[in-house]
Structure formats: C-alpha cells, structure tokens
Amino acid sequence: MRGGGPRAGAVRVGTRLPPLEIEITRTLIVAGAIASRDYQDVHHDPESARRKGSPDIFMNILTTNGLVGRYVTDHFGPNAVLRKVAVRLGAPNRPGDTMVLTGTVEEADGDTVTVGVVGSNGIGRHVTGTVTLTLPGGCAG
Template structure:
C-alpha cells in the first residue's frame, strides 16, 4: 500500500522541479548531527579546533549533508519511494548562521524500471554546498 502523499511514477514529468527546501544552518544542527553520526572530528563541534584548522567556525560533515539531501528528495517523493542511488559532491562549507536551500529537477525517467533521476543542489551564501543526483524507484 502506498501513502497518498507518495509520488507515483505515472505522475512524474521530465523537467519537473522539486519544491525548494531551506535549512537554517545552526551550531546545534552541525554539532548534534556530527555526534549522531559518530563523527567526533573536532572541526564539527569545537570552534577553537575548527579555527586552528583555518575555518572561521565549526562546519557540517558529509553524513549530515547526505541525510539532509535524502530528506529533501524524500520530502518530494514520499515514503513509498525507494532510494536506489545517491551520489553527492561537496563544495562550499556550511557554517552556522547561513541557510542552505535545496533545489532539484527530474532529469531522467524510465518506465520499465519505474526509476526517476533527480539532479539536486544545496546552495548557501558562498555557493553550492552540495550537488548530486538521486535515483529513486517509485510505486
């Protein structure tokens, strides 16, 4: 059974834009997500250590970025969608006090496999924090 909030393959169109999602970047988000992913690297929770590395503040780890990327895509596709692949590349760091805004677009559909590829980007005030592609199988 699929949720009425889940995208169905037949309803998706090539070029369809995903609704944007703005994520406020806070020290709490960065530090707690790093701890939750067992990433104890000091640059993710200790501002002095981050500054000794040449960073102005603590910065987001890739596991948090990956989770937020999945949240963005699943928010559009719904809980019945199955992730087949997620490929992301980091760019500009995410620092507290900024906002990362996700955008995306359907760039490939395959009726035989019910697969949909979404090209995505998460931008902050310095540029692209994350770019990538997610492949989903939709009901």
C-alpha cells in the same frame, strides 16, 4: 508533499521540486556529526576548526547526504525508496547559514527516477549531486 507522493509514470523529466530552506544551526551541525559517528573536532569545536583554517565549525558530508535524501523523499512520499545518493561538497555550511535545496527530475524510466539536487548557501554551492529512487507503480493520484 502530503499523501503518497507522485507515482511511477506520473513523473516527467524537467519537473522542478519546490525549494527547501534549511537553517544551519550549531545544534544541527553537531547533532548530525554525532548521529553519524563523525567525531572530528572541526564539526563540534570552534577553536579547533579555527586552528585548522576554518572560521567556525562546519557540517559533515554525512549530514548533507541525509538532508539531500530527506529533501527528495519529502517530495516523493513515504513509499519512495532511495537507491543511490551521490553528492559532492563545495562551500561549507557553517552556523548562521541557510542552505536552499533545489532539485530537477533528470531521468524518469518506469518506476526509477533520478533527481539532480543543488544546495546553496550564502557563500556558494554547498552540495551538488543526484538521487536515484524507485516509486510505487500505478496511476497518478
């Protein structure tokens, strides 16, 4: 969403955020692991991942957490402040997958909004969770 995003008081429970498709590339997985200082070999070495039972490398939880936060702040704008991101992982994101993030406003109380988020890929739900944020006050616009 361009501009400042929805303002406090203009957000309604049940509002659905537009879906966001994210291509899961080998570069995204490795870069996310490096950026979050997660050097476990299953996030960058395909042979090590196979030896540990995975067909390929897979995304770490910190990268997923960041993508979930980005999804919500992209919708609510640069003045939204993340207060809490709580996620649970399911099906792994591997190179070649596309993850589709969807979200629904679950609570809207004053300037605080909680969004339920689901991210799915070709084999199932990769992530479920909630994001709580505060929005600037005032009239919608």
